Amino acid sequence: MRFSPEIFAKNIVAAVQEYSLLCAHAVGDIFSRPRYLADTFIQMDSIGVGSLPIVVLTGFFTGCVLALQAAVSLKEFGAVNMTGRLVALSMIKELGPVLTGLMVSGRNASGMASELGSMKVTEQIDAMRALGTDPIRKLVAPRLVATIFMLFFLTIISDACGIAGGALVAVGMLRLNAGAFFHTGYMSLVRGDIVEGLTKPLFSGFIIATIGCYYGLRTTGGTRGVGRSTTQAVVASSVLIILMDFLVTQLMIGIFGR
Protein backbone atom coordinates (compact mmCIF):
# COMPACT_ATOMS: atom_id res chain seq x y z
CA MET A 1 0.00 0.00 0.00
CA ARG A 2 1.27 3.48 -0.86
CA PHE A 3 2.30 5.76 2.04
CA SER A 4 -0.17 8.58 2.55
CA PRO A 5 0.89 11.51 4.78
CA GLU A 6 -2.78 12.36 5.28
CA ILE A 7 -3.69 8.91 6.61
CA PHE A 8 -0.50 8.85 8.70
CA ALA A 9 -1.39 12.22 10.30
CA LYS A 10 -4.98 11.11 10.88
CA ASN A 11 -3.80 7.92 12.57
CA ILE A 12 -1.55 9.90 14.91
CA VAL A 13 -4.33 12.32 15.82
CA ALA A 14 -6.73 9.39 16.36
CA ALA A 15 -4.19 7.60 18.57
CA VAL A 16 -3.62 10.73 20.69
CA GLN A 17 -7.38 11.18 21.00
CA GLU A 18 -7.87 7.54 21.96
CA TYR A 19 -5.05 7.74 24.54
CA SER A 20 -6.44 10.98 26.01
CA LEU A 21 -9.91 9.48 26.33
CA LEU A 22 -8.49 6.39 28.02
CA CYS A 23 -6.57 8.56 30.50
CA ALA A 24 -9.63 10.74 31.23
CA HIS A 25 -11.83 7.67 31.67
CA ALA A 26 -9.30 5.94 33.96
CA VAL A 27 -8.78 9.05 36.11
CA GLY A 28 -12.55 9.53 36.35
CA ASP A 29 -12.93 5.90 37.45
CA ILE A 30 -10.50 6.44 40.34
CA PHE A 31 -12.83 9.03 41.82
CA SER A 32 -16.11 7.17 41.35
CA ARG A 33 -17.62 3.87 42.44
CA PRO A 34 -17.41 0.94 42.07
CA ARG A 35 -13.71 0.66 42.91
CA TYR A 36 -11.72 -2.52 42.60
CA LEU A 37 -9.62 -2.32 45.74
CA ALA A 38 -8.52 -5.96 45.71
CA ASP A 39 -7.24 -5.58 42.14
CA THR A 40 -5.42 -2.40 43.17
CA PHE A 41 -3.63 -4.20 46.03
CA ILE A 42 -2.72 -7.09 43.75
CA GLN A 43 -1.21 -4.63 41.29
CA MET A 44 0.62 -2.81 44.08
CA ASP A 45 2.19 -6.09 45.09
CA SER A 46 3.06 -7.00 41.51
CA ILE A 47 4.38 -3.57 40.51
CA GLY A 48 5.83 -2.38 43.81
CA VAL A 49 7.14 -5.44 45.62
CA GLY A 50 7.91 -7.21 42.35
CA SER A 51 10.04 -4.32 41.10
CA LEU A 52 11.93 -3.92 44.37
CA PRO A 53 14.96 -6.10 43.47
CA ILE A 54 15.70 -4.36 40.17
CA VAL A 55 15.14 -0.92 41.67
CA VAL A 56 17.40 -1.64 44.64
CA LEU A 57 20.16 -3.09 42.48
CA THR A 58 19.93 -0.37 39.83
CA GLY A 59 19.92 2.39 42.41
CA PHE A 60 22.78 0.89 44.39
CA PHE A 61 25.13 0.36 41.44
CA THR A 62 24.24 3.72 39.90
CA GLY A 63 25.30 5.34 43.17
CA CYS A 64 28.54 3.31 43.12
CA VAL A 65 29.40 4.34 39.56
CA LEU A 66 28.42 7.92 40.23
CA ALA A 67 30.78 8.12 43.21
CA LEU A 68 33.64 6.62 41.21
CA GLN A 69 33.17 8.92 38.22
CA ALA A 70 32.57 12.00 40.37
CA ALA A 71 35.68 11.37 42.44
CA VAL A 72 37.87 11.17 39.33
CA SER A 73 36.56 14.47 37.99
CA LEU A 74 36.43 16.28 41.34
CA LYS A 75 39.97 15.21 42.18
CA GLU A 76 41.29 17.42 39.35
CA PHE A 77 39.81 20.43 41.13
CA GLY A 78 40.80 19.28 44.61
CA ALA A 79 37.15 18.92 45.49
CA VAL A 80 36.96 15.19 46.10
CA ASN A 81 35.19 15.88 49.40
CA MET A 82 32.23 17.11 47.37
CA THR A 83 31.55 13.56 46.13
CA GLY A 84 28.72 13.11 48.63
CA ARG A 85 27.10 16.33 47.46
CA LEU A 86 27.26 15.28 43.82
CA VAL A 87 25.96 11.78 44.46
CA ALA A 88 23.06 12.98 46.63
CA LEU A 89 21.99 15.73 44.25
CA SER A 90 22.29 13.55 41.15
CA MET A 91 20.46 10.63 42.69
CA ILE A 92 17.61 12.57 44.26
CA LYS A 93 16.97 15.09 41.50
CA GLU A 94 17.66 13.06 38.41
CA LEU A 95 19.00 9.54 38.39
CA GLY A 96 16.80 8.05 41.09
CA PRO A 97 13.49 9.14 39.55
CA VAL A 98 14.46 8.59 35.92
CA LEU A 99 16.23 5.25 36.30
CA THR A 100 13.50 3.89 38.56
CA GLY A 101 10.91 5.06 36.03
CA LEU A 102 12.78 3.40 33.18
CA MET A 103 13.29 0.16 35.11
CA VAL A 104 9.66 -0.04 36.19
CA SER A 105 8.64 0.89 32.65
CA GLY A 106 10.70 -1.95 31.20
CA ARG A 107 9.24 -4.39 33.66
CA ASN A 108 5.65 -3.24 34.07
CA ALA A 109 4.60 -1.28 30.97
CA SER A 110 5.59 -4.37 29.02
CA GLY A 111 3.77 -6.61 31.50
CA MET A 112 0.59 -4.57 31.30
CA ALA A 113 0.69 -4.37 27.50
CA SER A 114 1.24 -8.10 27.12
CA GLU A 115 -1.34 -9.10 29.74
CA LEU A 116 -4.07 -6.81 28.44
CA GLY A 117 -3.03 -7.50 24.85
CA SER A 118 -3.43 -11.25 25.36
CA MET A 119 -6.84 -10.64 26.94
CA LYS A 120 -7.81 -8.45 23.99
CA VAL A 121 -6.87 -10.93 21.26
CA THR A 122 -8.57 -13.82 23.07
CA GLU A 123 -11.80 -11.79 23.45
CA GLN A 124 -11.49 -11.73 27.25
CA ILE A 125 -11.89 -7.95 27.24
CA ASP A 126 -15.11 -8.28 25.22
CA ALA A 127 -16.23 -11.07 27.56
CA MET A 128 -15.63 -8.75 30.52
CA ARG A 129 -17.76 -6.06 28.89
CA ALA A 130 -20.39 -8.65 28.00
CA LEU A 131 -20.49 -9.68 31.66
CA GLY A 132 -21.31 -6.11 32.65
CA THR A 133 -17.84 -4.98 33.80
CA ASP A 134 -16.11 -1.86 32.54
CA PRO A 135 -12.59 -3.05 31.58
CA ILE A 136 -11.09 0.40 32.11
CA ARG A 137 -12.47 0.54 35.63
CA LYS A 138 -11.47 -3.04 36.38
CA LEU A 139 -8.10 -3.24 34.62
CA VAL A 140 -6.72 0.25 33.97
CA ALA A 141 -7.72 2.27 37.04
CA PRO A 142 -6.18 -0.20 39.57
CA ARG A 143 -2.93 -0.32 37.58
CA LEU A 144 -2.83 3.48 37.38
CA VAL A 145 -3.29 3.96 41.12
CA ALA A 146 -0.88 1.15 41.97
CA THR A 147 1.88 2.37 39.64
CA ILE A 148 1.75 6.00 40.75
CA PHE A 149 1.63 5.06 44.43
CA MET A 150 4.35 2.41 44.33
CA LEU A 151 6.70 4.27 41.99
CA PHE A 152 6.78 7.15 44.46
CA PHE A 153 8.11 4.85 47.20
CA LEU A 154 10.32 2.85 44.85
CA THR A 155 12.02 6.11 43.88
CA ILE A 156 12.70 6.94 47.52
CA ILE A 157 14.18 3.46 48.01
CA SER A 158 16.26 3.86 44.85
CA ASP A 159 17.56 7.24 46.05
CA ALA A 160 18.51 5.75 49.41
CA CYS A 161 20.23 2.75 47.82
CA GLY A 162 22.07 5.02 45.38
CA ILE A 163 23.41 7.19 48.18
CA ALA A 164 24.33 4.08 50.17
CA GLY A 165 26.17 2.67 47.12
CA GLY A 166 27.97 5.97 46.62
CA ALA A 167 28.93 6.04 50.29
CA LEU A 168 30.25 2.48 50.13
CA VAL A 169 32.50 3.30 47.19
CA ALA A 170 33.56 6.63 48.67
CA VAL A 171 34.52 5.07 51.99
CA GLY A 172 35.67 1.64 50.86
CA MET A 173 37.53 2.48 47.67
CA LEU A 174 38.22 6.22 47.70
CA ARG A 175 39.05 6.34 51.42
CA LEU A 176 36.79 9.33 52.02
CA ASN A 177 35.28 10.11 55.38
CA ALA A 178 31.77 8.68 55.75
CA GLY A 179 30.61 11.53 57.96
CA ALA A 180 31.83 14.11 55.46
CA PHE A 181 30.17 12.23 52.60
CA PHE A 182 26.76 12.23 54.23
CA HIS A 183 27.13 15.72 55.66
CA THR A 184 28.00 17.36 52.34
CA GLY A 185 25.25 15.38 50.69
CA TYR A 186 22.67 16.36 53.28
CA MET A 187 23.68 20.01 53.37
CA SER A 188 23.50 20.36 49.60
CA LEU A 189 19.85 19.40 49.42
CA VAL A 190 17.09 21.97 49.63
CA ARG A 191 13.32 21.58 49.61
CA GLY A 192 13.10 22.20 45.86
CA ASP A 193 15.40 19.25 45.15
CA ILE A 194 13.24 16.88 47.17
CA VAL A 195 10.04 18.19 45.59
CA GLU A 196 11.56 17.79 42.13
CA GLY A 197 12.73 14.26 42.88
CA LEU A 198 9.37 13.20 44.23
CA THR A 199 7.25 14.92 41.58
CA LYS A 200 8.84 13.05 38.70
CA PRO A 201 7.74 9.54 39.79
CA LEU A 202 4.12 10.71 39.94
CA PHE A 203 4.25 11.61 36.25
CA SER A 204 6.35 8.55 35.38
CA GLY A 205 3.84 6.28 37.11
CA PHE A 206 1.01 7.85 35.14
CA ILE A 207 2.92 7.40 31.89
CA ILE A 208 3.88 3.77 32.58
CA ALA A 209 0.36 2.64 33.51
CA THR A 210 -1.56 4.53 30.86
CA ILE A 211 0.84 3.72 28.02
CA GLY A 212 1.08 0.05 29.02
CA CYS A 213 -2.69 -0.28 29.23
CA TYR A 214 -3.30 1.78 26.10
CA TYR A 215 -1.08 -0.40 23.93
CA GLY A 216 -2.50 -3.52 25.55
CA LEU A 217 -6.12 -2.55 24.91
CA ARG A 218 -5.52 -1.61 21.27
CA THR A 219 -3.73 -4.87 20.46
CA THR A 220 -4.78 -6.62 17.29
CA GLY A 221 -3.20 -9.37 15.24
CA GLY A 222 -2.82 -12.33 17.59
CA THR A 223 0.37 -13.24 19.38
CA ARG A 224 2.51 -11.22 16.99
CA GLY A 225 0.31 -8.22 17.81
CA VAL A 226 0.88 -8.82 21.54
CA GLY A 227 4.64 -8.78 20.98
CA ARG A 228 4.39 -5.60 18.93
CA SER A 229 2.25 -3.88 21.58
CA THR A 230 4.69 -4.86 24.32
CA THR A 231 7.65 -3.42 22.45
CA GLN A 232 5.78 -0.24 21.54
CA ALA A 233 4.64 0.24 25.14
CA VAL A 234 8.20 0.06 26.49
CA VAL A 235 9.61 2.33 23.78
CA ALA A 236 6.82 4.91 24.09
CA SER A 237 6.81 4.99 27.89
CA SER A 238 10.63 5.23 28.08
CA VAL A 239 10.75 8.13 25.63
CA LEU A 240 7.86 9.89 27.38
CA ILE A 241 9.53 9.45 30.78
CA ILE A 242 12.70 11.18 29.49
CA LEU A 243 10.61 13.91 27.86
CA MET A 244 8.59 14.36 31.05
CA ASP A 245 11.86 14.52 33.01
CA PHE A 246 13.04 17.40 30.85
CA LEU A 247 9.75 19.28 31.18
CA VAL A 248 9.43 18.79 34.95
CA THR A 249 13.07 19.79 35.46
CA GLN A 250 12.45 22.95 33.43
CA LEU A 251 9.32 23.66 35.48
CA MET A 252 11.11 23.11 38.79
CA ILE A 253 13.99 25.37 37.77
CA GLY A 254 11.35 27.98 36.98
CA ILE A 255 9.71 27.52 40.39
CA PHE A 256 12.68 26.93 42.72
CA GLY A 257 15.44 28.59 40.68
CA ARG A 258 17.73 25.52 40.70
Added chain:
Amino acid sequence: MTETEPIKRPFVLDTSQPIVEFDSVSIGFDGKSVLKDVNFSVAHAETRIILGPAGCGKSVLMKLANGLIEPDSGEIRIFGRALSSMTQGELFEMRAHIGMVFQESALFDSLDVEDNVAYRLQEEHVSPDEAHERVVQALQFVELEQAIDKFPSELSGGMRRRVSIARAIISSPDLILYDSPTGGLDPITSTTIIDLVVKQRDVSHTTCLLITHRLQDAFTMATHQYNQQKHSMEPIPNGGIDPSVKFLVLNEGKVVFDGETLELTHSTDPWLKAYLE
Protein backbone atom coordinates in the same frame (compact mmCIF):
# COMPACT_ATOMS: atom_id res chain seq x y z
CA MET B 1 -13.22 -9.15 46.84
CA THR B 2 -14.16 -5.90 45.17
CA GLU B 3 -15.85 -2.95 46.74
CA THR B 4 -18.45 -2.97 43.99
CA GLU B 5 -22.01 -1.92 44.55
CA PRO B 6 -24.62 -4.53 43.65
CA ILE B 7 -25.62 -4.17 40.00
CA LYS B 8 -29.00 -2.47 39.85
CA ARG B 9 -31.68 -4.12 37.75
CA PRO B 10 -33.62 -1.25 36.20
CA PHE B 11 -34.53 -3.23 33.08
CA VAL B 12 -38.02 -4.57 33.56
CA LEU B 13 -38.72 -7.37 31.12
CA ASP B 14 -41.85 -6.63 29.09
CA THR B 15 -42.72 -9.91 27.37
CA SER B 16 -45.27 -8.25 25.06
CA GLN B 17 -42.63 -6.36 23.09
CA PRO B 18 -39.64 -7.67 21.11
CA ILE B 19 -36.56 -8.47 23.17
CA VAL B 20 -34.23 -7.62 20.29
CA GLU B 21 -35.02 -5.21 17.46
CA PHE B 22 -32.73 -4.18 14.62
CA ASP B 23 -34.04 -1.25 12.63
CA SER B 24 -32.14 -0.43 9.41
CA VAL B 25 -28.79 -1.22 11.03
CA SER B 26 -25.64 -0.75 8.96
CA ILE B 27 -22.00 -0.94 9.95
CA GLY B 28 -18.67 -1.04 8.14
CA PHE B 29 -14.98 -1.27 9.00
CA ASP B 30 -12.12 0.44 7.16
CA GLY B 31 -14.48 1.65 4.46
CA LYS B 32 -15.88 -1.84 3.85
CA SER B 33 -19.55 -2.35 4.55
CA VAL B 34 -20.21 -5.39 6.77
CA LEU B 35 -23.93 -5.14 7.55
CA LYS B 36 -26.32 -3.28 5.28
CA ASP B 37 -29.76 -2.15 6.36
CA VAL B 38 -30.46 -5.11 8.64
CA ASN B 39 -34.01 -5.34 10.00
CA PHE B 40 -35.38 -8.06 12.24
CA SER B 41 -36.90 -8.55 15.66
CA VAL B 42 -36.84 -11.36 18.21
CA ALA B 43 -39.87 -11.94 20.43
CA HIS B 44 -39.82 -13.13 24.03
CA ALA B 45 -38.91 -16.85 24.40
CA GLU B 46 -37.99 -17.03 20.71
CA THR B 47 -34.90 -18.88 19.50
CA ARG B 48 -33.43 -17.04 16.56
CA ILE B 49 -30.88 -18.99 14.58
CA ILE B 50 -28.54 -16.91 12.46
CA LEU B 51 -27.10 -18.61 9.42
CA GLY B 52 -24.85 -17.44 6.64
CA PRO B 53 -21.51 -18.01 4.98
CA ALA B 54 -18.31 -17.11 6.84
CA GLY B 55 -17.59 -13.37 6.87
CA CYS B 56 -21.17 -12.28 6.23
CA GLY B 57 -21.36 -10.30 9.48
CA LYS B 58 -22.97 -12.74 11.91
CA SER B 59 -20.55 -12.19 14.80
CA VAL B 60 -20.66 -8.43 14.20
CA LEU B 61 -24.44 -8.60 14.49
CA MET B 62 -24.08 -10.45 17.80
CA LYS B 63 -21.68 -7.83 19.19
CA LEU B 64 -24.05 -5.08 18.03
CA ALA B 65 -26.90 -6.77 19.92
CA ASN B 66 -24.84 -6.66 23.11
CA GLY B 67 -23.77 -3.05 22.58
CA LEU B 68 -20.11 -4.07 22.33
CA ILE B 69 -19.88 -2.08 19.09
CA GLU B 70 -22.06 0.73 17.77
CA PRO B 71 -23.73 0.76 14.37
CA ASP B 72 -22.88 3.43 11.80
CA SER B 73 -26.59 3.97 11.20
CA GLY B 74 -29.91 2.54 12.31
CA GLU B 75 -31.34 1.74 15.70
CA ILE B 76 -30.95 -1.31 17.96
CA ARG B 77 -33.44 -1.83 20.76
CA ILE B 78 -32.84 -4.41 23.48
CA PHE B 79 -35.60 -5.03 26.03
CA GLY B 80 -37.43 -2.14 24.34
CA ARG B 81 -34.69 0.42 24.96
CA ALA B 82 -32.57 1.97 22.23
CA LEU B 83 -28.87 1.27 22.82
CA SER B 84 -27.96 4.67 21.35
CA SER B 85 -29.90 6.41 24.13
CA MET B 86 -28.09 4.54 26.92
CA THR B 87 -25.11 5.82 28.85
CA GLN B 88 -22.05 3.58 29.28
CA GLY B 89 -23.26 2.77 32.81
CA GLU B 90 -26.70 1.76 31.56
CA LEU B 91 -25.12 -0.42 28.87
CA PHE B 92 -23.15 -2.30 31.53
CA GLU B 93 -26.36 -2.68 33.58
CA MET B 94 -28.19 -3.97 30.52
CA ARG B 95 -25.46 -6.52 29.83
CA ALA B 96 -26.01 -7.96 33.28
CA HIS B 97 -29.32 -9.26 31.81
CA ILE B 98 -27.64 -10.83 28.80
CA GLY B 99 -25.57 -13.98 28.72
CA MET B 100 -23.06 -14.34 25.94
CA VAL B 101 -21.17 -17.39 24.74
CA PHE B 102 -18.21 -16.40 22.60
CA GLN B 103 -16.94 -18.24 19.56
CA GLU B 104 -13.65 -19.14 21.27
CA SER B 105 -15.23 -19.33 24.76
CA ALA B 106 -13.29 -16.24 25.96
CA LEU B 107 -12.80 -17.66 29.45
CA PHE B 108 -10.52 -15.68 31.77
CA ASP B 109 -7.39 -17.79 31.55
CA SER B 110 -5.97 -16.63 34.89
CA LEU B 111 -9.11 -17.69 36.78
CA ASP B 112 -10.18 -21.26 37.49
CA VAL B 113 -13.51 -22.64 36.31
CA GLU B 114 -15.29 -21.71 39.55
CA ASP B 115 -14.15 -18.09 39.40
CA ASN B 116 -14.93 -17.88 35.69
CA VAL B 117 -18.48 -19.09 36.19
CA ALA B 118 -18.95 -17.03 39.37
CA TYR B 119 -17.53 -13.86 37.77
CA ARG B 120 -20.85 -12.08 37.42
CA LEU B 121 -22.00 -13.17 40.89
CA GLN B 122 -18.81 -11.75 42.39
CA GLU B 123 -19.46 -8.48 40.57
CA GLU B 124 -22.95 -8.45 42.08
CA HIS B 125 -21.51 -9.11 45.57
CA VAL B 126 -23.27 -12.42 46.05
CA SER B 127 -21.94 -14.15 49.18
CA PRO B 128 -19.16 -16.73 48.52
CA ASP B 129 -21.27 -19.62 49.83
CA GLU B 130 -24.25 -18.78 47.66
CA ALA B 131 -21.97 -18.14 44.68
CA HIS B 132 -20.33 -21.55 45.14
CA GLU B 133 -23.71 -23.25 45.34
CA ARG B 134 -24.93 -21.55 42.16
CA VAL B 135 -21.67 -22.33 40.35
CA VAL B 136 -22.07 -26.01 41.22
CA GLN B 137 -25.67 -25.92 39.94
CA ALA B 138 -24.60 -24.22 36.69
CA LEU B 139 -21.77 -26.72 36.21
CA GLN B 140 -24.14 -29.60 36.91
CA PHE B 141 -26.42 -28.20 34.22
CA VAL B 142 -23.57 -28.42 31.69
CA GLU B 143 -22.43 -31.72 33.27
CA LEU B 144 -19.01 -30.43 34.18
CA GLU B 145 -19.04 -30.17 37.97
CA GLN B 146 -15.89 -32.30 38.20
CA ALA B 147 -13.89 -29.54 36.46
CA ILE B 148 -14.66 -26.84 39.04
CA ASP B 149 -11.02 -26.48 40.19
CA LYS B 150 -9.42 -26.65 36.77
CA PHE B 151 -8.02 -23.76 34.76
CA PRO B 152 -9.21 -23.11 31.18
CA SER B 153 -5.86 -24.28 29.79
CA GLU B 154 -6.53 -27.71 31.29
CA LEU B 155 -9.87 -28.11 29.49
CA SER B 156 -10.68 -29.39 26.02
CA GLY B 157 -12.43 -27.12 23.48
CA GLY B 158 -15.81 -28.67 24.18
CA MET B 159 -15.37 -28.37 27.95
CA ARG B 160 -14.38 -24.71 27.59
CA ARG B 161 -17.52 -24.10 25.55
CA ARG B 162 -19.62 -25.76 28.28
CA VAL B 163 -17.98 -23.62 30.98
CA SER B 164 -18.74 -20.59 28.82
CA ILE B 165 -22.41 -21.65 28.69
CA ALA B 166 -22.44 -22.12 32.48
CA ARG B 167 -20.98 -18.61 32.87
CA ALA B 168 -23.64 -17.19 30.55
CA ILE B 169 -26.61 -18.82 32.30
CA ILE B 170 -25.58 -18.51 35.95
CA SER B 171 -27.40 -15.24 36.53
CA SER B 172 -30.56 -16.44 34.73
CA PRO B 173 -30.32 -13.86 31.94
CA ASP B 174 -33.32 -12.69 29.94
CA LEU B 175 -31.44 -13.07 26.67
CA ILE B 176 -28.61 -15.40 25.66
CA LEU B 177 -26.33 -14.77 22.69
CA TYR B 178 -24.52 -17.84 21.37
CA ASP B 179 -21.76 -16.94 18.93
CA SER B 180 -20.96 -20.19 17.08
CA PRO B 181 -21.05 -22.40 20.20
CA THR B 182 -20.18 -25.44 18.09
CA GLY B 183 -17.58 -23.77 15.89
CA GLY B 184 -14.37 -25.79 15.58
CA LEU B 185 -15.72 -28.75 17.55
CA ASP B 186 -16.03 -32.35 16.41
CA PRO B 187 -19.57 -33.60 15.55
CA ILE B 188 -20.05 -35.51 18.80
CA THR B 189 -19.02 -32.58 20.99
CA SER B 190 -21.13 -30.25 18.83
CA THR B 191 -24.17 -32.42 19.50
CA THR B 192 -23.43 -32.26 23.24
CA ILE B 193 -23.34 -28.46 23.06
CA ILE B 194 -26.57 -28.26 21.03
CA ASP B 195 -28.11 -30.64 23.56
CA LEU B 196 -27.25 -28.11 26.28
CA VAL B 197 -28.60 -25.19 24.28
CA VAL B 198 -31.90 -27.04 23.70
CA LYS B 199 -31.98 -28.00 27.39
CA GLN B 200 -31.47 -24.37 28.41
CA ARG B 201 -34.17 -23.25 25.95
CA ASP B 202 -36.76 -25.80 27.07
CA VAL B 203 -36.03 -25.60 30.80
CA SER B 204 -35.91 -21.83 31.22
CA HIS B 205 -37.57 -20.58 27.99
CA THR B 206 -34.97 -17.86 27.62
CA THR B 207 -34.90 -15.78 24.46
CA CYS B 208 -31.77 -16.56 22.50
CA LEU B 209 -29.83 -15.73 19.37
CA LEU B 210 -27.60 -18.47 18.05
CA ILE B 211 -25.05 -18.32 15.27
CA THR B 212 -24.06 -21.56 13.67
CA HIS B 213 -22.24 -22.72 10.57
CA ARG B 214 -23.64 -26.22 10.88
CA LEU B 215 -27.07 -26.57 9.31
CA GLN B 216 -27.64 -29.86 11.10
CA ASP B 217 -27.29 -28.04 14.45
CA ALA B 218 -29.83 -25.45 13.34
CA PHE B 219 -32.36 -28.03 12.25
CA THR B 220 -31.72 -30.15 15.35
CA MET B 221 -32.75 -27.14 17.41
CA ALA B 222 -35.93 -26.75 15.36
CA THR B 223 -36.92 -30.41 15.40
CA HIS B 224 -35.85 -31.54 18.89
CA GLN B 225 -36.93 -30.90 22.44
CA TYR B 226 -35.47 -31.62 25.84
CA ASN B 227 -37.19 -34.36 27.82
CA GLN B 228 -36.84 -33.40 31.48
CA GLN B 229 -37.92 -36.85 32.69
CA LYS B 230 -35.38 -38.72 30.60
CA HIS B 231 -32.78 -35.94 30.87
CA SER B 232 -32.03 -36.13 27.19
CA MET B 233 -32.83 -34.45 23.91
CA GLU B 234 -35.34 -36.19 21.67
CA PRO B 235 -37.10 -35.47 18.36
CA ILE B 236 -40.43 -33.66 18.65
CA PRO B 237 -43.12 -36.35 18.10
CA ASN B 238 -44.75 -36.73 14.69
CA GLY B 239 -42.04 -34.78 12.93
CA GLY B 240 -43.10 -31.64 14.75
CA ILE B 241 -41.23 -28.37 14.61
CA ASP B 242 -40.66 -26.02 17.53
CA PRO B 243 -42.66 -22.87 16.64
CA SER B 244 -40.38 -20.70 18.80
CA VAL B 245 -37.44 -21.37 16.48
CA LYS B 246 -36.99 -18.84 13.69
CA PHE B 247 -34.21 -18.27 11.21
CA LEU B 248 -32.30 -15.26 9.96
CA VAL B 249 -30.02 -15.87 7.01
CA LEU B 250 -27.39 -13.32 6.06
CA ASN B 251 -25.38 -13.06 2.90
CA GLU B 252 -22.84 -10.32 2.15
CA GLY B 253 -24.16 -8.26 5.06
CA LYS B 254 -27.79 -8.34 3.98
CA VAL B 255 -30.75 -10.28 5.35
CA VAL B 256 -31.78 -12.78 2.70
CA PHE B 257 -34.26 -14.68 4.85
CA ASP B 258 -36.23 -13.93 8.00
CA GLY B 259 -38.87 -16.48 8.95
CA GLU B 260 -39.85 -19.85 10.31
CA THR B 261 -38.33 -23.28 9.73
CA LEU B 262 -40.76 -24.53 7.11
CA GLU B 263 -40.61 -21.24 5.19
CA LEU B 264 -36.84 -21.66 5.05
CA THR B 265 -36.90 -25.27 3.91
CA HIS B 266 -39.56 -24.52 1.28
CA SER B 267 -37.95 -21.34 0.04
CA THR B 268 -37.62 -21.09 -3.75
CA ASP B 269 -34.85 -18.52 -3.59
CA PRO B 270 -32.01 -20.02 -5.69
CA TRP B 271 -29.22 -18.76 -3.41
CA LEU B 272 -30.99 -20.08 -0.29
CA LYS B 273 -31.63 -23.45 -1.92
CA ALA B 274 -27.99 -23.69 -2.93
CA TYR B 275 -26.85 -22.66 0.56
CA LEU B 276 -29.10 -25.20 2.29
CA GLU B 277 -27.99 -27.95 -0.04
